[in-house]
Structures are given as structure tokens and as C-alpha cells.
Amino acid sequence: MAPQNTAIEISTIAKNLHTDLKIYLEDKKFGTFTLLDNSENTYKFTTDENVNGSGRFFLHTSSEILNTTQEAGNDVILYASNKKIYIKNLSIIDGFITIYNLQGKEVFKNKLIKKDTEIDVKNLSEGVYIINLQQGSSIFKKKISIH
Secondary structure (H helix, E strand, C coil), rough: CCCCCEEEEEECCCCCCCCCCCCEEECCCCCCCEECCCCCCEEEECCEEEEEEEEEEEEEECCCCCCCCCHHHHCCCEEEEEEEEECCCCCCEEEEEEEEEEECCCEEEEECCCCCCCEECCCCCCCEEEEEEEEEEEEEEEEEEEE
């Protein structure tokens, strides 16, 4: 359990594990994987709501590097410039864009109606955000920096 606005840090201390074994933390909320291979690699976030229960985080082990490429985003071009987000080459025009800050709070959501879209984000503070593009059953996620 953790109350809202709590800073949380997840890391590993591995004992008696083979040196080739990789430990990954999956965050289901953001669809991210973080390699926790030593005490310097950590996953940090601040809760945007009370956290009580299970189902958000999962540990994965592998002797290979995980491939997190998502099929939905193979041809999508996504970048930010001059307080605008540009999305190009969407395969399906019926979808949504959701923007989250690094604390996991949804700060923007809009329907995607064109294959090439320009979104004004001048109301967002400068910083790093997580972009979630949902097209049908496919989801493409990417971190971007807005300046």
C-alpha cells in the first residue's frame, strides 16, 4: 500500500543468481520494461493515486535481452517540437492519444482522426511525458521531451 504522491523506488539485490540472468520489471500501467541488473538500475515513480493491491508490476527473468518493440508502432513517427507533438504514418485513423506525466497522471487525451496529426501542447509544462497511442487493439508507447 502507498498513499497518493508517494515516491517509490524499485531495485534488486541479486544473490545466488547466474551472472547471465537478466531481471526485468514490467509496469503494466505504462507498458514499460526496466532492466534491474544491478543496484544502480532502479525504477522510480510517484503515485498519482492510492496504490493498494497487485497487478501493476511483474518480474521477468531471461538470459536474453527482452525485445519490447511493439508491432503497432513499426511505421509511426512521433516527435515533439516547439510545444507541439507530431504523429505521422498512423495505420488506423480511429484511435486515441493519451499523454501521461512521469508520475502516471493523465494530462491529455484526444481522438485521432487523421494519419498525420499535429497536437498543440502549449498548456503542458516542459519535461518528459509518456505518449500512449491506441489504434484498435494495438498500443504504441513512447517517452518524449516537450520544450
